[in-house]
Amino acid sequence: MSRYEKASHVFWRCQYHIVWTPKYRHRILKNKVGRDVYRSIHVYCEQLGCQVVELSIQLDHVHLVVKVPPNLSISRLMGALKGKIALKLFSKYPYLRKKKLWGNHFWQRGYFVDTVGINEEIIRRYVRHQEKEERS
Template sequence: MSRYEQASHVFWRCQYHIVWTPKYRFRILKGKLGSDVYRCIHVYSEQLGCKVVELNVQIDHVHLVVKVPPKLSISSLMGALKGKIALKLFSKYPHLRKNKMWGNHFWQRGYFVDSVGVNEEIIRRYVRHQQKVEKQEQAKLALE
């Protein structure tokens, strides 16, 4: 199997590590809401022609490693993901809209993005095990 994707006139391998957070980094992406975010990312990414390689939804941020076709910009991908997911969550969980702090925005304005190159396996492992590392760090802080 080739490491590259193919379209009519292009061979490509555009892979990115993206991290973003809910507004005020609220620790809200847990339980059913976190599962919905996870599922929505898969569904909306596929609709845009992207392939999710790794995904980890933490309670206060999201890590995504994704293959993005060259015809789609990262800002377009993030605008679509964050926008569609926010609309879905606000309609499914109306109590979120009632909190005036949200101001009709579920996600923080910015995001982190890095292209994945030679260190692909390291980044994929980091995303996969992020939750385990974070729990260990919190346990250490609790003991101190």
């Protein structure tokens, strides 16, 4: 049963592939901003009891494969990630807030989410090699 996590009264394996983008799909997730997003995702996921399985930060979008405990909804996870990361980036990089296009929002409103089931390795490989796919 090593594929499953255990809580007091439940065995679970809830994995999701999530993709989201900065506002207007600006190619802003590079250098220090991209590294801060990467680190923040790991920190905030750990705080919420989630486990990052794969993570790829592209210039204009984020791919995340994550294990989420059954007591946490995806909408709550995404609200926390997107909200906390945006606040952190706006405070650390004030020039981002000054761009009129942002309107005080760093991320697009929505996101893509899919469950990871039998094709887990295919999805993980896709996320891992996303940058190579973008260049070709």
